[in-house]
Amino acid sequence: MNRKKRIGPARWGIYAFLIVSALFFMMPLYIMLVTSFKPMEEIRLGNIFAWPVSFTVEPWVTAWTSACTGVACEGIRGGFWNSVWIVVPSTILPILLGALNGYALSFWKSRAADILFSILMVGAFVPAQVMMFPLVRILATLGLFSSLPGIVAIHTIFSMPVMTLLFRNYYQSIPQELFNAARIDGGGFVRIFLQLMLPLSTPIIIVAAIMQVTGVWNDYVLGLVFAGRDNLPMTVQLNNVINTTTGTRLYNVNMAATIFTSLVPLTIYFVSGRWFVRGIAAGAVKG
Amino acid sequence: MKSHPSRTLSTVLTWVALLPMTVTVLVAYLGAVLWSLRVSLTNSRTFPSDEFVGLAQYERLFANDRWLLSLENLALYGVLFIAICVILGFLLAVFIDQKVRGEGLLRTIYLYPYAMSFVATGLVWQWLLNPANGIQQAVRQMGFQSFTFDWIIDQDMVMYTVVIATVWQSSGLVMALMLAGLRGIDEEIWKAARIDGIPTWRVYVSVIVPMLGPSFATVFVLLSTGVIKLFDAVAAMTQGGPGTASEVPAKFIMDHLFGRANIALASAGSMVLLVTVIGLLAPLLYVRARNRRVQEQA
Numbered sequence: 001m002n003r004k005k006r007i008g009p010a011r012w013g014i015y016a017f018l019i020v021s022a023l024f025f026m027m028p029l030y031i032m033l034v035t036s037f038k039p040m041e042e043i044r045l046g047n048i049f050a051w052p053v054s055f056t057v058e059p060w061v062t063a064w065t066s067a068c069t070g071v072a073c074e075g076i077r078g079g080f081w082n083s084v085w086i087v088v089p090s091t092i093l094p095i096l097l098g099a100l101n102g103y104a105l106s107f108w109k110s111r112a113a114d115i116l117f118s119i120l121m122v123g124a125f126v127p128a129q130v131m132m133f134p135l136v137r138i139l140a141t142l143g144l145f146s147s148l149p150g151i152v153a154i155h156t157i158f159s160m161p162v163m164t165l166l167f168r169n170y171y172q173s174i175p176q177e178l179f180n181a182a183r184i185d186g187g188g189f190v191r192i193f194l195q196l197m198l199p200l201s202t203p204i205i206i207v208a209a210i211m212q213v214t215g216v217w218n219d220y221v222l223g224l225v226f227a228g229r230d231n232l233p234m235t236v237q238l239n240n241v242i243n244t245t246t247g248t249r250l251y252n253v254n255m256a257a258t259i260f261t262s263l264v265p266l267t268i269y270f271v272s273g274r275w276f277v278r279g280i281a282a283g284a285v286k287g
Numbered sequence: 288m289k290s291h292p293s294r295t296l297s298t299v300l301t302w303v304a305l306l307p308m309t310v311t312v313l314v315a316y317l318g319a320v321l322w323s324l325r326v327s328l329t330n331s332r333t334f335p336s337d338e339f340v341g342l343a344q345y346e347r348l349f350a351n352d353r354w355l356l357s358l359e360n361l362a363l364y365g366v367l368f369i370a371i372c373v374i375l376g377f378l379l380a381v382f383i384d385q386k387v388r389g390e391g392l393l394r395t396i397y398l399y400p401y402a403m404s405f406v407a408t409g410l411v412w413q414w415l416l417n418p419a420n421g422i423q424q425a426v427r428q429m430g431f432q433s434f435t436f437d438w439i440i441d442q443d444m445v446m447y448t449v450v451i452a453t454v455w456q457s458s459g460l461v462m463a464l465m466l467a468g469l470r471g472i473d474e475e476i477w478k479a480a481r482i483d484g485i486p487t488w489r490v491y492v493s494v495i496v497p498m499l500g501p502s503f504a505t506v507f508v509l510l511s512t513g514v515i516k517l518f519d520a521v522a523a524m525t526q527g528g529p530g531t532a533s534e535v536p537a538k539f540i541m542d543h544l545f546g547r548a549n550i551a552l553a554s555a556g557s558m559v560l561l562v563t564v565i566g567l568l569a570p571l572l573y574v575r576a577r578n579r580r581v582q583e584q585a
Contacts, residue, residue: 014382021379022396025455028411029399035414048415048425100304108301116305116312123316125564127515129540130557133326133550134319137335157315160308189300218404220519221537225545235406239523242410251414262407269402270395276402277463 036060036256043251059252063260067253069232069240076257079237083217083264085148086233090155091212094163095205097156102167103193107179117164124161128221139226146228154226155216163208166282170204171197204282210272211279214265234261320561327554335550344555354556357534360446364535365514367450368457372510373503375454376461381491383462384469394466398459405456409523412452413439442532445525449533453520457513461506468502469495504571511567515560536560 031048036059038052046053065075072078105117135154136145144150174197182192223233232240238261242254269276302309330340348354379397383390400408415421418437426434438444472495480490496503518537525533536556543553 011385014385014387017378018382018387018393021375022393025396025400025459028415028455031415032411043420047428048421097307101308104301104304108297110298110301113301113305116309119312119316120308123312125512125568126316126320127537127557127560127564129537129544129553130323130561131315131319132541132557133544133554134322135315137322138314138319156307157311160311164308189297189304214402218406220404220406220522221541225541235404235519238410239406242413243523243526251420254410255414258407258410262403265402265404266399269399273395277398277467280401280460280463281467 032255032259036063036252036259038252040248040250040252056252059250059256060260062250062253063241063256067241067250067257069237070244076234076237076241076260079232079234080260082227082231082237083234086151086155086223086227086231087213087216089148089152090159090216091209093152094156094159094212095208097160098163098167098208099198099201099205100193101160101164102169102171103197104189105164105168106171106174107176107192107197108189117168120161120164124165128158132225136225145226146231148227148231151223151227151231154222155219158222159212159215162211166204166208166211167201169282170201174200206272206275207279207282210268210276214268214276217264323554323557326551327558329551331551331554333548333550340551344551345559348552348555348559351552353531353534354536354539356531357536357539360533361514361517361535364446364450364517365511367447368453368514369507369510371450371454372458372461373506376458376506377465379458379462380465380469383466394463397462400456401459401463403456405453405519406523408452408456409520409525412448412455413524416448416451439525440529442529445529445533449517449521449524452524453513453517456520457510460509464502464506464509465499468499472498504575508568508571512564515564 034050034052035043035048037055037057038046039054039056039058042050042053063075064077066073067075069076069079101117105113135157139145139150139153144153178196179192182196187196217233218235219233220235220239223231224236227233227236238257241257242249326335327344328339328341329336330338330343383393387393416436416439418424418435418440423434423436426436439448476494477490480487480494516537517535518541521527521533521535521538527534527538537560540553540556540560543549543556
């Protein structure tokens with residue numbers, strides 16, 4: 001590449017725009033971090049952009065162990081574990097079903113299944129509020145409302161369109177001849193799935209897992225309605241810490257709690273890099 | 288033709304495998320939508336009732352100031368949010384695509400907010416925009432005593448703060464999708480344009496943007512479904528306030544479902560949302576389906 005390019009005004013403009021934008025995107029993360037390490041007096045008197053003078057980890061300890069989420073004052077660690085218990089099955093089950101649906105739709109074609117799939121794709125656009133009340137009633141009838149299996153079922157239902165689409169598109173890129181050969185060798189529905197297709201699916205399973213863990217972890221409204229008091233996810237507890245506490249607001253604790261809550265998806269984002277972007281592109285309903 | 292026994296078994300197994308999807312589609316999607324439609328035509332309060340009142344709930348809904356305000360807010364929010372996200376995201380993608388240094392770092396910075404929840408987003412921006420301790424106070428301390436930036440407590444301006452916060456969260460997504468689109472464009476086009484001496488900006492406006500049509504459509508679909516769903520960010524950032532100034536339909540529906548025990552009115556609201564979504568997306572999905580059919584025939 002020729003490196004003798006002159007840095008003209010246009011080039012400066014491009015860099016200026018990119019850097020100013022980068023500062024805008026970085027600012028909230030910076031403010032969150034510095035606020036979470038300051039004692040309250042410093043926050044009350046000081047500047048929100050200032051670096052902490054008397055550096056303290058106290059807010060982090062308080063946020064984790066003793067911040068009040070409504071009535072109880074046990075920090076947001078309970079919410080963290082609730083979220084873990086919700087996320088694990090709500091990732092495994094939807095991926096398994098998505099793979100199964102995608103496999104059946106791609107290789108065991110039937111008109112009825114295609115029609116169901118079309119409805120499911122339209123369903124992806126139905127706002128959750130439309131289904132909220134009927135789903136509450138259905139889960140209540142089944143005795144699953146406000147329970148862990150209940151919220152897992154809800155996440156499975158709401159993620160089924162994207163998960164199915166993801167695997168269907170992936171399997172449709174696999175040559176039909178491979179499937180035909182397996183059929184001739186006497187492979188049936190189950191065997192071809194378990195021994196041929198699933199081992200081929202690792203990349204798309206990773207993409208699906210990234211999407212699902214991030215999506216379920218960041219969910220607020222479904223957890224609020226369906227999880228029940230004993231299973232409230234971290235996002236709901238975080239909002240309770242900050243918006244329903246009476247008395248003085250401990251901004252440093254609030255910011256530490258916000259970072260704690262964002263830690264799982266942010267870690268996934270920073271570690272997975274391009275995979276994360278691939279998930280966005282694949283999930284962008286190419287229908 | 289007589290079917291082979293193993294073929295029959297596989298057909299049965301296929302349907303066993305598709306059972307969860309079948310139940311989900313028929314009960315959770317179709318069933319729930321029809322159920323909500325039915326409830327919206329009754330006079331149900333806390334529990335569903337069988338007394339049909341025709342479209343009375345819809346009349347009541349559109350006579351409700353809070354609902355009308357929430358629709359107005361959503362329209363304002365939607366137009367600004369989508370426009371700013373698309374413009375900012377597209378510009379970032381175009382500028383990043385100029386072989387700049389530190390591309391990977393910049394991309395990471397622009398996209399990380401997208402990994403954060405709307406709740407966390409709302410809470411951070413609530414803190415930043417809080418006039419007593421946030422940006423306003425910081426600027427005043429720098430000597431600009433009369434500087435005022437208190438939109439979050441101003442009834443007329445509060446929706447703009449929701450726009451700022453959610454643009455911060457989502458525009459990286461537009462950047463990522465647009466960048467993917469730009470990288471998919473044939474280098475030959477640039478060479479041809481250079482030979483013909485066409486200025487770069489002109490190529491972008493007249494050639495590249497039209498070629499990115501499908502990317503823009505995808506972005507529009509993603510962002511507009513996000514607009515209709517807008518709830519978490521408002522609940523975390525303003526709780527619909529000050530007063531009811533940042534009320535949005537999804538929050539109106541949630542309040543009437545669970546707080547105010549008026550499920551019929553809430554269901555009527557949810558049907559209005561559903562019709563809006565269909566109205567927005569149907570033409571787009573139709574055009575795409577037709578294009579695909581044309582492609583397949585060619």
